[in-house]
Amino acid sequence: xxxxxxxxxxxxxxxxxxxxxxxxxxxxxxxxxxxxxxxxxxxxxxxxxxxxxxxxxxxxxxxxxxxxxxxxxxxxxxxxxxxxxxxxxxxxxxxxxxxxxxxxxxxxxxxxxxxxxxxxxxxxxxxxxxxxxxxxxxxxxxxxxxxxxxxxxxxxxxxxxxxxxxxxxxxxxxxxxxxxxxxxxxxxxxxxxxxxxxxxxxxxxxxxxxxxxxxxxxxx
DNA sequence: CCAACGATTAACT
DNA sequence: GTTAATCGTTGGT
Numbered sequence: 001x002x003x004x005x006x007x008x009x010x011x012x013x014x015x016x017x018x019x020x021x022x023x024x025x026x027x028x029x030x031x032x033x034x035x036x037x038x039x040x041x042x043x044x045x046x047x048x049x050x051x052x053x054x055x056x057x058x059x060x061x062x063x064x065x066x067x068x069x070x071x072x073x074x075x076x077x078x079x080x081x082x083x084x085x086x087x088x089x090x091x092x093x094x095x096x097x098x099x100x101x102x103x104x105x106x107x108x109x110x111x112x113x114x115x116x117x118x119x120x121x122x123x124x125x126x127x128x129x130x131x132x133x134x135x136x137x138x139x140x141x142x143x144x145x146x147x148x149x150x151x152x153x154x155x156x157x158x159x160x161x162x163x164x165x166x167x168x169x170x171x172x173x174x175x176x177x178x179x180x181x182x183x184x185x186x187x188x189x190x191x192x193x194x195x196x197x198x199x200x201x202x203x204x205x206x207x208x209x210x211x212x213x214x215x216x217x218x219x220x
Numbered sequence: 221c222c223a224a225c226g227a228t229t230a231a232c233t
Numbered sequence: 234g235t236t237a238a239t240c241g242t243t244g245g246t
Contacts, residue, residue: 048227065243081241084238085239086238
């Protein structure tokens, strides 16, 4: 069976490197979940790199906690977290064991399972039918399309419901970089680093919003 | 124990 | 451009 013609499974070693190196190479790769409900495949168009203890913007910056434990484990696993009281987001864990590196999957193009992804997105009330290019536009939308929750934290990309594919002979595609989205706080929070990577011209790439919060904090 | 807030989204003025 | 929704995690008392 040729699930994805022209693609081959990424080796685990692909992930066992610095997140800054892996992130741009993830673009164009395909994240797949095949469970009892069906198969959804998403071609990544936008990711962000997080660098653990050296990175003030990373969840793992202040060391290991129960929430972030999976980021400290082996590469090629999933770190899935819950935030804003309602949303989940998926990271692909990179680096060596003990290095809490990861790449946040921000957006992608649904290659397989658009109907299933749409049903999952429609689980939340909404009006008009969702266009394909909006199914996985934004980290929480990616997680919804894949039905990922905290139950999937620590899941392996090899040998389970999940898999990750790269184009045969893959090399990093032409891409752009810029500040990561949603990091807020005084300077020193990591927002100044251009660690967001995306494929230009892709409809699924989320619109850039300058880091929320911090309106002019004028001194009294 | 408890208060503050977040790697967001959708809806609204 | 602004804001409600909604709750687990974190860090301080």
